Amino acid sequence: MTPIIVFILVNDVSHVVLLGTTGMLLLASGLILFVIFHQRKMIQNQLAIRKFEENQQRILLNASIASQEQERQRIAADLHDDAGPLLAAARLHLNENLFSLAPNDQRESIGHVKEIIDETIDLIRNISHRLVPPTLKNFGLASAASDMFQKLNTSGAIKASCTFKNNEKRFDPEKEASIFRVIQELLNNILKHSKASFIQLEQKPDEGNLKLLLRHDGQGLTTESFLQLAASANGLGLKNIQSRMKLLSGKINFTKNPDTHFFEIEMDIPA
């Protein structure tokens, strides 16, 4: 009897040990392999995200360079086509005045030169104002935005209104210029593409951040379509908005209000 029990016991223990060890080994190797493959997958995902971000950065940088280049070309064209001929005309008048005209005609010629120089001064002032609006520089973002909306309103093409809670509050000049450019670009896009009949800019109450809400009744964008267009080769203006908001560490959301069916652009910028 006893040898049979010992045999069964030995066999049982051996089987249990062998099966148990195999099971433990499979579990241990499975877990190690899972950890390795999971981490590989995570790293690959991270690399893909990094690559995507680098690509986005490159697109934004290219957009910024292209935008600078466009601005330079516009200034160059304005100076060359408008200021250049005016100054050349003034030079001609002066030449004639100094060398060939009779002293009686000189007064009339000097009057012409004065008119041309005044015109040139106006032109250069306009170019300068388009680069940095004087209201923005002197009175801040709220005044510059109000001024811009007022000009739009008086043009009669669209109803435009702008409400700021605190007109006197000033931000860092570079920040103000960037926010102003974003608003300007958004307005340009709305005027060009949306066929809206009204635009409304409103500062929402927030103690820390600057929260702005731009609303219009035309055809607009949602955040998804904004991102798609900004990633495409044509969306230079949208890319500029994206890069400026990134520089400001701000957020921008494009939504369609389900109640009013108006398109809304919400900007949240740290003060």
Add this chain to the structure above:
Amino acid sequence: MIYNLVKLIIGGINNVYYPLSINDYNQAFYTPMELSFFSFFFYHKIEYPSFKKLNIAIIIAFWIYILWFSEESWGSLFDSVPTTIESIIIISYCILFFFQEINKPATEYMYSKTDFWIVSALFLYMSGNFYIYMYAANALLQEEFIKIYMIIHGIFYSIRNIIFTMIMFLPQIRRLDNIASSKEIQM
């Protein structure tokens, strides 16, 4: 390397004087010493603050238990209960270490790190020997079991030592890889 040297010396002494029995403090305290050694390793590698406190508490509790156990089981064939507890503790630490590593934002592959291989070797060794440790105290008198014990323990002991040896060369392999990749860049 230190661990292997200590293990070799203690194992040698035990095999010569007292093979397969707890009749010596040297043999009785080997398991808690081994656990303390690996707990020290995990104490530095696992960064959860609560783990560090738990680790110390477990070590103290284990030493107290060993003192009681060695008095109770003096002369028994194998310290199955302490080694099984030690296996469970170390397997849990290994799983916790892996859990911590997969939750970290990774910058390099895990298998290029020495820690990963040390923990994997320990994990395989403890998992593989878990069942034979559990049954050893009662079944080591049976010849059939001794054979199985020797084979399984030998295999996992060898695997662990092979991995530990490989770890010693891992920094050199990585250095060689770096040199090779920098040469490729220069070309």
